[in-house]
Amino acid sequence: MLTREELYQFTGSQYIYQYIGFKFTDGVKYLAEKGGAFWFLDIISSYQIELKNVDFQIWGLKINKNKSGTITCTDLNEKRLIKQKIEYTDFPLDTIKLYLINGVLILTSEY
Numbered sequence: 473m474l475t476r477e478e479l480y481q482f483t484g485s486q487y488i489y490q491y492i493g494f495k496f497t498d499g500v501k502y503l504a505e506k507g508g509a510f511w512f513l514d515i516i517s518s519y520q521i522e523l524k525n526v527d528f529q530i531w532g533l534k535i536n537k538n539k540s541g542t543i544t545c546t547d548l549n550e551k552r553l554i555k556q557k558i559e560y561t562d563f564p565l566d567t568i569k570l571y572l573i574n575g576v577l578i579l580t581s582e583y
Contacts, residue, residue, distance in 0.1 A: 474507040474564045482579050493520035494572060499579035507564055515543055516570075516577065519554055526553065529572040535563055 482499030489496050491513060496504075504510045516531055523529060528548045535541045541561050545554035571578050 474503070476565060478506070479503060479579055480581050482582050484582060485578070488576065491517060491577070493517040494575050494577050496577040497579065497582050499582050500570065500577050503568070503570075503579065507568075509563055509568075511561075512543070512563070512568075513577070515556065516545075516572065519545065523553060527574050529553070531570045531572060531577075533558075533563065533568045535561060535566050 479499060479502070482497070482502065485497035485499065487498055487501075489501055494517065496513070500513070504513055512533060523545070526547055530546045530548070532544045532546075533541060534544075539560050539562065541558040541563070543554070543556045543558060544552060546552050569580050571580060571583055573583075
């Protein structure tokens with residue numbers, strides 16, 4: 473099971489991986505594999521044409537007690553750009569925040 477402490481170990485990345493619409497780091501790869509969260513990357517990817525002029529995107533996922541959730545994206549000025557409801561997820565953390573900076577998705581600890 474994925475823990476927040478495991479994610480804190482990522483402070484940089486040896487490799488950059490190509491995805492649809494962006495690239496991502498070792499930490500994001502670990503999050504997606506261990507947390508079963510490639511679906512989260514798919515959702516982020518699906519908005520990249522719409523957000524192509526936003527160089528710094530802050531993506532958040534918040535899970536409720538009933539396992540529903542909300543995905544949000546804001547810019548650096550905290551202006552909400554995206555809000556999407558998720559009916560159900562088994563993602564193991566209650567919240568996660570990722571940064572998409574100039575086309576590379578990273579964990580906050582990798583910033």
